[in-house]
Amino acid sequence: MSLSTLAFPGGRPHGGSLMVNQYPVWKYLLILVVILLGGLYAAPNLYPDDPAVQVTGARSTVTVDESVLRTLELALKEEGIATRGVEMGKNGVLVRLADPESQLRAKSVIQRAIGEQYIAAQNLAPTTPEWLQSIGAQPMKLGLDLRGGVHFLLEVDMQKAIEQRLEVYVSEIKTLMREEKVRYRSVRTRENREIVVKLPDVERLQVTRDLLRKEYNEFDIRESVEDDASLLLLSLTEAKRKEIEDYAIRQNLTTLRNRVNELGVAEPLVQRQGRSRIVVELPGVQDTALAKRVLGATANLEFRLEATHDANTALTEEYSFRDERQGAAVVERDIIVTGDSVVNAQANFDENGMPQVNIGLDAAGGKRMNHVTRKAVKRRMAVLFIEYKSRLGQADAEGTKVRRHKVEKHIISLATIQEPLGNRFRITGLDSAAEASELALLLRAGSLAAPVYIVEERTVGPSLGQENIDLGVKSVVIGFSAVLLFMVVYYRLFGLFANVALTLNLALLIAVMSGLGATLTLPGIAGIVLTVGMAVDANVLIFARIREELANGMTPQAAISAGYGRAFVTILDANVTTLLAAVILFAVGTGPVKGFAVTLSIGILTSMFTAIMVTRALVNLAYGGRKLAALRI
Numbered sequence: 001m002s003l004s005t006l007a008f009p010g011g012r013p014h015g016g017s018l019m020v021n022q023y024p025v026w027k028y029l030l031i032l033v034v035i036l037l038g039g040l041y042a043a044p045n046l047y048p049d050d051p052a053v054q055v056t057g058a059r060s061t062v063t064v065d066e067s068v069l070r071t072l073e074l075a076l077k078e079e080g081i082a083t084r085g086v087e088m089g090k091n092g093v094l095v096r097l098a099d100p101e102s103q104l105r106a107k108s109v110i111q112r113a114i115g116e117q118y119i120a121a122q123n124l125a126p127t128t129p130e131w132l133q134s135i136g137a138q139p140m141k142l143g144l145d146l147r148g149g150v151h152f153l154l155e156v157d158m159q160k161a162i163e164q165r166l167e168v169y170v171s172e173i174k175t176l177m178r179e180e181k182v183r184y185r186s187v188r189t190r191e192n193r194e195i196v197v198k199l200p201d202v203e204r205l206q207v208t209r210d211l212l213r214k215e216y217n218e219f220d221i222r223e224s225v226e227d228d229a230s231l232l233l234l235s236l237t238e239a240k241r242k243e244i245e246d247y248a249i250r251q252n253l254t255t256l257r258n259r260v261n262e263l264g265v266a267e268p269l270v271q272r273q274g275r276s277r278i279v280v281e282l283p284g285v286q287d288t289a290l291a292k293r294v295l296g297a298t299a300n301l302e303f304r305l306e307a308t309h310d311a312n313t314a315l316t317e318e319y320s321f322r323d324e325r326q327g328a329a330v331v332e333r334d335i336i337v338t339g340d341s342v343v344n345a346q347a348n349f350d351e352n353g354m355p356q357v358n359i360g361l362d363a364a365g366g367k368r369m370n371h372v373t374r375k376a377v378k379r380r381m382a383v384l385f386i387e388y389k390s391r392l393g394q395a396d397a398e399g400t401k402v403r404r405h406k407v408e409k410h411i412i413s414l415a416t417i418q419e420p421l422g423n424r425f426r427i428t429g430l431d432s433a434a435e436a437s438e439l440a441l442l443l444r445a446g447s448l449a450a451p452v453y454i455v456e457e458r459t460v461g462p463s464l465g466q467e468n469i470d471l472g473v474k475s476v477v478i479g480f481s482a483v484l485l486f487m488v489v490y491y492r493l494f495g496l497f498a499n500v501a502l503t504l505n506l507a508l509l510i511a512v513m514s515g516l517g518a519t520l521t522l523p524g525i526a527g528i529v530l531t532v533g534m535a536v537d538a539n540v541l542i543f544a545r546i547r548e549e550l551a552n553g554m555t556p557q558a559a560i561s562a563g564y565g566r567a568f569v570t571i572l573d574a575n576v577t578t579l580l581a582a583v584i585l586f587a588v589g590t591g592p593v594k595g596f597a598v599t600l601s602i603g604i605l606t607s608m609f610t611a612i613m614v615t616r617a618l619v620n621l622a623y624g625g626r627k628l629a630a631l632r633i
Helices: 025-046 066-079 100-114 158-179 203-215 238-263 288-296 363-373 433-445 462-516 522-551 556-588 592-623
Strands: 050-057 083-089 092-097 118-125 149-156 186-190 194-199 219-226 229-236 269-273 277-283 300-305 316-320 328-332 342-349 355-361 380-395 401-416 424-427 452-460
Touching: 025 462, 025 592, 050 100, 066 083, 066 092, 066 100, 092 100, 092 118, 100 118, 149 238, 149 288, 158 186, 158 194, 158 203, 158 229, 158 238, 194 203, 203 219, 203 229, 229 238, 238 269, 238 277, 238 288, 300 328, 316 401, 328 380, 328 401, 342 433, 355 363, 355 433, 462 522, 462 592, 522 556, 522 592, 556 592
Parallel strands: none
Antiparallel strands: 050 092, 050 118, 083 092, 149 277, 149 452, 186 194, 194 229, 219 229, 269 277, 300 380, 316 328, 342 355, 355 424, 380 401
């Protein structure tokens, strides 16, 4: 019968028979495998990232070729900026630099050289060996307060939000008046502040006013006369304007959070600042060019019918195709639905292998689409892709560069309606699979209620977070060293075993965080320091219990077994309680608080493993299987 035990099995605690403290072979193998895997996945953190500049196209259809590579290499050479390497990859060109100062200079030089159709963004290029990357081992991401990421300050165009809502009202009022058989000459916006309803005679003035007042109480309605025509002027109330602006901010916050989630960023910060601005911080982001393009894009769609050949020119507009070779087309001013009605969008390929986006509309959008297309079978419907672009123009009299905004609308698809459409249909005519994928991402994440413009972009590099890194590392080293010294002096060989387990605990903690892609922030370092204290606390409980059992007359082997076995319940209770508190912090906290909770939770789990299993294995190897006359602890 085997005498291998994990805890004191009973018997005679005060007897002199030999009691053996040994692990079965599989437990030693388990510990060894965990240590090896922990070492492998913690190893990438020994390879610091290189400061770099990444060059990509401003749009997914713009590719970076060898000519761009030669242009930026020549520009860097002329400025005397040395590089560690220039790599051409599927995501563009990556230029590795020696230090953050060279990175800042290189970014400015490259952007001037390549022009506005390309984006030069600061980046951190990994130096992890390929054999580690092949098994999925990556270095731990550092938060914005430690080693970088991207900070965007976005301005929400509130005036455009009002304009867009007024355009929707114009379409609704036209539909309402046609359904109620009320004749009118025109319904349009004026100076983007109010809606003007032009009526053929004064007799219809009161009827129309009563109808609009009944349906739309958010307007102040006034009467006017212009060129012998009767007019109704509809202006939004101040309360409604504020409601639209607040909705625009809330919707944009939700949309930007969704887009950040699509980018897979850990622990992002997306919050309102003031009346019309939004702050976005993306810690640990590698592909900053993609983040800028996705967050800054205000892509939207409009679905309109192609105008008939005899249509009134006042009710039509002409737009060119994105593919300039296809020329232009004339479409109706009335919008069927917009991208706001899109609830799902997936990119794939059609039966001819061409990229497409499958669209799903909400109930209201699907009903509207079906209502319009039922009467338009065999006519063609245009899909307009809308982009709001912003750039700095020439300086004004005070020397401040004025930001210019521009709206670009192009037709991406003009297809014949074969049958009435509903909630689901597809968009074709896209240039590439990359464009289809990006359009699907933007629509799936939700369109912005109003355009946003990047008014400030800041990449936080090592220089800004270096002091935090140094202080954080210093706190861990001091706390760790003090614990190691105390354990060796007070518990001797057992203290050495605890120190080995404590070192492994830190390595495993880093390995798990690296493997999960967690972001380490300054509060996360505080969680590591707390973990060190909790990890050694478990060993202190075990060793104190062993001393107590020896004082009660137990044999050394029985005391070791009883110490680990009877202290386990106390250790488990204390750690589970702390783990529950960490889970609650993670559930209700945001940003740095979540970082602290993640680090603490992982540290609790790894410390349980090292403090109980690893130290027990070391004690078993040192003392198990032999009779001890005394035990020095």
